[in-house]
Amino acid sequence: MEAQGSSAKAEERWQGLGVSDGFATGQVLRIHTGARSVYRATLTKEESEEEINRFREAVEETRKRLLEIRERAGREIGAEQAYIFDAHLLMLEDRSLVGAAENYIRQEGTNAEWAVRVVTDRLLIAYAQIKDDYLRERSSDVEDVTRRLLTTLGGERSLKQGLTEDSVIVAEELLPSSIAELDFARVRALISDAGGWTSHAAIIARGLGIPAIVGVRDLHRRSRTGDSIAVDAKKGEVVLHPLTVTLNEFKAKEPHRVFSNVAVEAGATEAKPARTLDGVEIALRANVELRAEYEGVRRYGAQGIGLYRSEFLWSLHNGIPSEDEQTEAYAEVVRLAGGDGATIRLFDLGGDKAGLPEAEVERNPALGLRAIRFCLQHEEVLRRQIRACLRAAATEKSVPLKIVLPMVSDITDVRRARRIIAEECERLKIAETKCGEIKTGAMIEVPSAVFTAHALAREVDFFSLGTNDLVQYILAVDRGNDNVAAWFRTLHPAVLRSIDYTLTAARVHSIPVVVCGEMASSPAYAFVLVGLGARDLSMTPSAIPRVRHMIANIDAESARRIAEECLRCDTADDAEELIRQRLSEGWPHLFSPESLPTPKSADKI
Amino acid sequence: MCERCVVIPNRLGLHARAAAQLVRTANLYTSDVRIERLDGSAAADAKSLLSVLMLAAARGTQLRVRAEGEDAEQAIKHVCEVIAAGFGEE
Numbered sequence: 038m039e040a041q042g043s044s045a046k047a048e049e050r051w052q053g054l055g056v057s058d059g060f061a062t063g064q065v066l067r068i069h070t071g072a073r074s075v076y077r078a079t080l081t082k083e084e085s086e087e088e089i090n091r092f093r094e095a096v097e098e099t100r101k102r103l104l105e106i107r108e109r110a111g112r113e114i115g116a117e118q119a120y121i122f123d124a125h126l127l128m129l130e131d132r133s134l135v136g137a138a139e140n141y142i143r144q145e146g147t148n149a150e151w152a153v154r155v156v157t158d159r160l161l162i163a164y165a166q167i168k169d170d171y172l173r174e175r176s177s178d179v180e181d182v183t184r185r186l187l188t189t190l191g192g193e194r195s196l197k198q199g200l201t202e203d204s205v206i207v208a209e210e211l212l213p214s215s216i217a218e219l220d221f222a223r224v225r226a227l228i229s230d231a232g233g234w235t236s237h238a239a240i241i242a243r244g245l246g247i248p249a250i251v252g253v254r255d256l257h258r259r260s261r262t263g264d265s266i267a268v269d270a271k272k273g274e275v276v277l278h279p280l281t282v283t284l285n286e287f288k289a290k291e292p293h294r295v296f297s298n299v300a301v302e303a304g305a306t307e308a309k310p311a312r313t314l315d316g317v318e319i320a321l322r323a324n325v326e327l328r329a330e331y332e333g334v335r336r337y338g339a340q341g342i343g344l345y346r347s348e349f350l351w352s353l354h355n356g357i358p359s360e361d362e363q364t365e366a367y368a369e370v371v372r373l374a375g376g377d378g379a380t381i382r383l384f385d386l387g388g389d390k391a392g393l394p395e396a397e398v399e400r401n402p403a404l405g406l407r408a409i410r411f412c413l414q415h416e417e418v419l420r421r422q423i424r425a426c427l428r429a430a431a432t433e434k435s436v437p438l439k440i441v442l443p444m445v446s447d448i449t450d451v452r453r454a455r456r457i458i459a460e461e462c463e464r465l466k467i468a469e470t471k472c473g474e475i476k477t478g479a480m481i482e483v484p485s486a487v488f489t490a491h492a493l494a495r496e497v498d499f500f501s502l503g504t505n506d507l508v509q510y511i512l513a514v515d516r517g518n519d520n521v522a523a524w525f526r527t528l529h530p531a532v533l534r535s536i537d538y539t540l541t542a543a544r545v546h547s548i549p550v551v552v553c554g555e556m557a558s559s560p561a562y563a564f565v566l567v568g569l570g571a572r573d574l575s576m577t578p579s580a581i582p583r584v585r586h587m588i589a590n591i592d593a594e595s596a597r598r599i600a601e602e603c604l605r606c607d608t609a610d611d612a613e614e615l616i617r618q619r620l621s622e623g624w625p626h627l628f629s630p631e632s633l634p635t636p637k638s639a640d641k642i
Numbered sequence: 643m644c645e646r647c648v649v650i651p652n653r654l655g656l657h658a659r660a661a662a663q664l665v666r667t668a669n670l671y672t673s674d675v676r677i678e679r680l681d682g683s684a685a686a687d688a689k690s691l692l693s694v695l696m697l698a699a700a701r702g703t704q705l706r707v708r709a710e711g712e713d714a715e716q717a718i719k720h721v722c723e724v725i726a727a728g729f730g731e732e
Contacts, residue, residue, distance in 0.1 A: 127691040133692045133693055168698065
């Protein structure tokens, strides 16, 4: 391992606008997407005819490349995002761009590059007059197409080469087509000198969960490929040539990064439970959504899929996915999961996201018609999804398939859903369609579900504890709202007691519980979960190695004692302080100070 | 020459994705299709994406769709339907 922080270069800090949250550390990979200087050449009449041919070939080449990009984006990011490349293709066929450029070459006798630049600049000047922000930003699409065309004319290939496992892309401007070309599994973060919140690049980055910062002026010019870099997109902070201490501070916060002392070989890791020093087995599963994440399931040795977020299919298909489309998608998840099984969460969305015509703008969507409420209200949507799950379950008999009902707040939700499941199962059998068996569970993520956990446990096959929403609903804190960030406390005693109560109820009624919130992916929080009795954790695949490493080096008995102390705390501050002390004293090699809750005095309120 | 008036109903207006849908629709017909802002400030060739984007039509913008050719009536009907449906958006 190279001593990254000890380079002679001084640490430089930059501020930009974070458009997709997250932390990352890695190496700079500079890409050229910005305006390149274009020279003007004067051609003879014969030469300009040849030049037009060269231009047409470049247009055709660019078109092919865009078709590939669109196909890949549609598959991996979603139809909504892929649509932008449809627009790019149309621009490439547009008379006012291509036709005008050809005319310019012919009339002015210039090279193709110059003609493209002149024609585009005219268009961009016209776009600059547009008053509407959102529509004006579309000029970046024109630039994207132009640059791609100029790149092709210059004989350059795409930027697939040069990506390392920890690339942080630094560009003058992030163009949608450049992003869609990247191998998402390898990109840690995206940074650009220009750009805005509504740029397609920002939307795609958010869709992929890759941290992104825009408006970091001059970074592209000052950085070099291979430079060490650290990123905190939530604060919009970028550190070039970070000191070792800074680097460690960022690494500790970074969820997608494995601690350097955990070896992760490329290729597959055997899927097996983690085992504590005193022999307690903890299952580690994967949360997945995008196809781009599938690779991580085998690579990091996940025991199947603990949470599949099916609502992603709506954006992939630009609306409600058909029964066949769903069946195919779930069957793929089943195959990917293997013998350890898969859990599909029914559509966790509200009318706003579903884009149904009758969807009213709700005053408070988090407390509105969403998740299982939405599914029950739109029964045909629910029935269709259930049929798809039953059919997918029949494709691989050896793979157990479970479905989990999101945001259950009353046992009636479960009863209504189960009745529909039974009816659809009957209907499929009558129609002689192959129909597998599925187990049904409840997401425990709202207070009313916690307090009725014992009764719920008698009526479902399992629980899924969604800690992100649970913290939000128990503490009445919107985690997207910076003004109340100080009140979002994962270790709040009310949260810990809710988790404890839920785990106990499940134990009493002998049903399994999988904890599938972000909490499970942080070693310090995962320690607390194990202490509270959680034996089944599901997380973003890349987090599995570090959680496995933590578990292999602790004993469940100590974790239990510390968690019990936590439960007796009166405040979140007390609980955080307790965890900080116990973990840093007991296992300093496992929990660096930065990976633990921040001391109160240095942060917040 | 046929024509019909229509209002942009979706929140984001005639942005790239929506415009692409409109242009694809117009290109299904042989007739020339043009779109003008009712306030007369801009006009566009409905078969050119760059031209349509230049209309900068936000939500609520009133447009007139005109077409000339053999299938002018069908073209107008179809284009107006796509716009009135808000391009499948909210």
